[in-house]
Amino acid sequence: MVLGDFKPAVVWLILNGKTEEALELLAKNYQVNVPKLKVGLPKKHKIKAYGCYSAKTETISVQNSDVLINPFVILHEFYHHMRSRGVDKLHRGTEGNADKFAADFLVQYQLSIKKSSGPG
Numbered sequence: 823m824v825l826g827d828f829k830p831a832v833v834w835l836i837l838n839g840k841t842e843e844a845l846e847l848l849a850k851n852y853q854v855n856v857p858k859l860k861v862g863l864p865k866k867h868k869i870k871a872y873g874c875y876s877a878k879t880e881t882i883s884v885q886n887s888d889v890l891i892n893p894f895v896i897l898h899e900f901y902h903h904m905r906s907r908g909v910d911k912l913h914r915g916t917e918g919n920a921d922k923f924a925a926d927f928l929v930q931y932q933l934s935i936k937k938s939s940g941p942g
Contacts (some may be wrong), residue, residue, distance in 0.1 A: 833931035836893040845882075848900050857882050857903040861890070875899045877906035893931075897924035 828851060835844035842859060849856040858881040863874060873884045873895040882899040889895050901920040 827934070829927045829930035830934035832897070835895045835925050836896050837889055837891055841890045841896055844896065847899065848897075849903075852904050854904050855880060857900065859886050859890070860884070873899045875902035875906070877902075880906075893928060894924045895928050 828847075828882060830882070832844045832847055835847065845859065846856050849916070857875070858879065860881050860883045863883050863885055869884065870894065872889050873882060874881050880903065882896065882903065884890055884892075884895060884899075898920045901923040905919075
């Protein structure tokens, strides 16, 4: 994989139902443990949430199986995983930064599609 292809490749994997492979790639790149992935939100979370991250269990939970192929949600929650540090797993990532992290991957994916399709 060419260095510039990392972000588009991660998005492609998620879109194509290979979310666990994408998480492995992300974890390797950012040098963190691979988070667990679970369908179903913890009871304390509002139904409107598509996903959440538990630093205690290092688990990304998603609302339903459809969300497993939503790169924005998966990348947003991975950002929280990546930013959870320290002995007490203190969360240092903000929602805004998680959104920016996920959006950057999507922008790079869109740019790679435009580049590969060439001039109209």
